[in-house]
Amino acid sequence: MAGANELQGLTSRIVACRRCPRLVAYGAQVAAVRRRAYADQVYCARPVPGFGDPAAWLLLVGLAPGAHGAHRTGRMFTGDRSGDFLFAALHRAGFANQAESRSRDDGLRLRGAFITAAVRCAPPANRPTAEEISNCRGYLRAELGLLTRVRAVITLGRLAHAQFLTAAREFGLLTRPAEYPFAHGAAYRLPNGWRLLPCYHPSQQNTFTGRLTPAMLDRVLAAVRAQK
Numbered sequence: 001m002a003g004a005n006e007l008q009g010l011t012s013r014i015v016a017c018r019r020c021p022r023l024v025a026y027g028a029q030v031a032a033v034r035r036r037a038y039a040d041q042v043y044c045a046r047p048v049p050g051f052g053d054p055a056a057w058l059l060l061v062g063l064a065p066g067a068h069g070a071h072r073t074g075r076m077f078t079g080d081r082s083g084d085f086l087f088a089a090l091h092r093a094g095f096a097n098q099a100e101s102r103s104r105d106d107g108l109r110l111r112g113a114f115i116t117a118a119v120r121c122a123p124p125a126n127r128p129t130a131e132e133i134s135n136c137r138g139y140l141r142a143e144l145g146l147l148t149r150v151r152a153v154i155t156l157g158r159l160a161h162a163q164f165l166t167a168a169r170e171f172g173l174l175t176r177p178a179e180y181p182f183a184h185g186a187a188y189r190l191p192n193g194w195r196l197l198p199c200y201h202p203s204q205q206n207t208f209t210g211r212l213t214p215a216m217l218d219r220v221l222a223a224v225r226a227q228k
Contacts, residue, residue: 010142011049014120019135023121023128030067030122044074050116050143051075057112057149058095058224060086061140061164062156063201064119064128071122075104076115085202086156089214093221114150116143118163133163140167151194152224157201158182164196184216187223195227 018024031043048065065071069080077083078101087108091099095113100106119128119136128136144150144167155161165177173192174180180188180196188196199220200212207213 006146007054010139010146014047014049014139017047017120017139020121020132023119023123023132026124027071027121030071034072035068038068038072041072043072045071046074047120048074048076048117049120049139050114052110052114053112054114054147055112055149056110056114056147057151058114059143059147059150059153060113060115060156061153061160062115062117063160063163064117064126065122067122073103075101076117077101078104078106078108081204081207082202085207085212085214085217089202089217089221092218093225095221114143114147116140118160118167137163137167137170140164141171144168144171144173152197152227153194154197154199154220154224155182156199157203158198160201161198184212185220187227195224197223 027045031045034043048070062076065076066080066082069083070076070078073079077086083101087096087101088099090096090113095111097109097111098107101108118140119133120139123132153164155164161182165180168174169177174190182198184198184200186198190196197220199217200206202212202217
């Protein structure tokens with residue numbers, strides 16, 4: 001299991017990262033021109049590290065921080081509708097001690113789970129470039145090395161799924177990413193024994209249209225529990 005110092009060291013490197021000028025500039029712009037609902041808040045406006053249980057056996061991988069969610073609060077999936085949907089499901093499944101997450105200091109604790117993303121800065125239009133994704137991938141590889149008790153991975157969305165597969169190949173967990181295509185509800189076993197479960201991203205577009213329902217996400221989490 002990763003020590004607290006190792007994870008904290010990685011967190012410090014992520015928060016200090018300035019590799020992508022476009023993302024740095026966009027983050028500063030978003031923080032300066034805040035949404036009216038958050039006009040009295042100071043945005044974190046830094047790269048967002050993963051968070052959760054250092055002894056996690058479940059890893060959840062998203063795409064990138066939301067401009068007015070994690071980019072504002074400094075914690076993945078915290079402070080926006082996607083996070084509301086995800087944390088409610090994690091609470092129902094026993095992975096979180098509460099169903100809501102509004103800020104980094106709201107008391108949320110994950111049990112047996114760790115949440116991260118392929119890209120650590122909020123990208124314009126939610127579309128990071130290939131270079132920006134590549135710049136961030138080393139952080140995901142580092143988490144794969146530090147979270148030594150992981151046995152299952154849920155990828156949230158097609159892009160996060162693709163980037164996890166690339167990072168896993170580079171880390172030596174698999175050799176043929178094409179053998180694990182994205183399909184919501186699929187369940188794969190990687191060569192090292194890990195279970196890989198793709199899931200639609202809990203974005204407002206998916207949850208408001210019913211493409212991803214609470215029951216659908218509950219089934220993915222129940223499948224993870226059953227395969228522990």
